Amino acid sequence: MSIAGRPVASSLRARVPALARRVVARLLADLPVYAELPHEEVSGDIADIVQHNLRLFADLVECRRPATDAELAQQRDSAAQRAEEGVPLDAILTAYQVGTTMCLQEAVEGALPDDLAAVLEITEHIMVVQQQLTSAVSGAYLDARRILDSQEHGGRHALMTALLTGESLERFTHPAGLRPAARYLTMTLVLGPHPDEQSQSSGPGADVAARRKIRRVRTTLDHFAGAPVLTALDASGGTVLLPATQPLPWHSANGLCALVDEAARTAGVPITAAAEIAEPVAVAAAVARNTEIVGLVARTGRPPGLYRLSDVLLEYQLSRPSEALRGLAQLLKPLEAKPELLHTLETYLALGLDRRTTATALHVHPNTVDYRIRRIHSLTGLSPARPTDLQHISAALVARRSIPPP
Known part of the structure; x- marks a missing residue:
């Protein structure tokens, strides 16, 4: 398919980098929510998904077909991440509309009267793709929000609350429901501020940067555990309960110190943590000790990292x-x-x-x-x-x- 004597697909692919920059600039200018996002996110995730969409459209025009479900996986993943960060769905859908409109304008630029049939066909293709994108992105976004809401108000939240307050765990012993582990690695984390939180100071941009930081820490912890862990985190830190079903090494390539270092690297912030393994009835006391330990680490000027009680025995005893x-x-x-x-x-x-x-x-x-x-x-x-x-x-x-x- 050609416009003004040039193949549309190959011409569009050649102009993807420049067009993607213009699309991102338009989003920042027209959509306040995107202008308040962290620079790291705009130049990374957002720019990547824009380029992916432009290349996908070139492929679909060349093959004269709609997108497959697999070809929309990256868009669904991106929508789920934006849902976790609290970006409104209407802003996301508007961004896709802006991108596809600019893509269409680029594809038919310089069209001649004899190109009318090609212009109509390209327009039909992009309308089909836009419909597919709207459906895929909306579905993934709403699914992610439902999961987040369910986790917040469901059994995992209730179990963590019971462990931290010392409540009875009898209601969690049903074979088909969520059951407490025999032992937990209790961790108290102190998260440093991300540069994007500081540059935004306050407002939606700072909130998005904080949620992005928290999501990356949680993802690292979930990957280590092989399943979602119990967390109560905000921008400054919080508590993590990780089922200790097997011995957890401290110093090794796959140990707990390396886990905290990886979480800090992924989130882009310094992390100070204290950890202790405890049975369910002792979780609350262990978390209290961990909180004291991270406070002692901060007051004694020690560097970020993971600490045990044995690392601060003298300071802990003298703090009584x-x-x-x-x-x-x-x-x-x-x-x-x-x-x-x-x-x-x-x-x-x-x-x-x-x-x-x-x-x-x-x-x-x-x-x-x-x-x-x-x-x-x-x-x-x-x-x-x-x-x-x-x-x-x-x-x-x-x-x-x-x-x-x-």
Whole structure:
């Protein structure tokens, strides 16, 4: 099929990249919802599906046939993802209409009077494709929304609520229904903000970026478990309950630390997590401990990653309410008015009491480090050079970090 002497299909394929950029630009200009989407999503998923649609139309015109069900799979997947992110269905359908209209205009550009029959045939093809796209996209979108609503209000939500509140699990023991696992890997996650959340600041764009981040974390967890896991996540993090049907390695290529690293990479944000395996009756207590652990990790300045109680034993024990905790913290109170001395002390201990390495890290002369250590001894009566004092200094630093700020 030709227009103005040029084959429509091959000509359209050659102009797909440029046409796709124009379609995306039109969507951003005409549809406020798309203008508020994260840049990563617009330049990635949205641009990819636009190019896919344009190439598909070229194939269908060349073969003079409608699309098959398999050829619309990518569009259905895209619609389901947009449903999870909360993009309105009417905006999605309008975007497809804009794209097919611009595709038709491109295909018949320069048509001559003798090309009327070809123009009518191409128009008929694109109307059929538009009808198929509307049906496929609407169906996939609504199916995804039904699943999401069902999960939110159905048995999985009820089971997680029961586990986290310590309610009786008797109503979940029916053989045909959802049953609790014998043990769960309880995880508390703290999700950092995605750049798109920060750039959008507030409004629909930030909300979409947050839901996109959460969806990617959930997808990674579901893939690891081989089935949907129980989650209660928002933009800042939350709780995950993963059935522990078999031993779960900590440090390995397929272990839990690698799982958290993969979730962080996929979501594009730093993730700090704490984990503990517990039986159903102990899930609530385990989640409470995990929450304390991620708080301790944040206050002690540790990097993102996965932590167990054994990784923060000293900090956890010193964080228990007691007069000794505040007494230890008070040992370094004379340094509060001298932040450079406190920072020097923390760096000196972290670097193994090496004055030259400490000086390099602080960008000062080694003699300055010596002088500051003497000043610390003078103000507090404690010297890192004495083993007993060193123990008290280390404990005092931990106590200062363990006490939550007012």
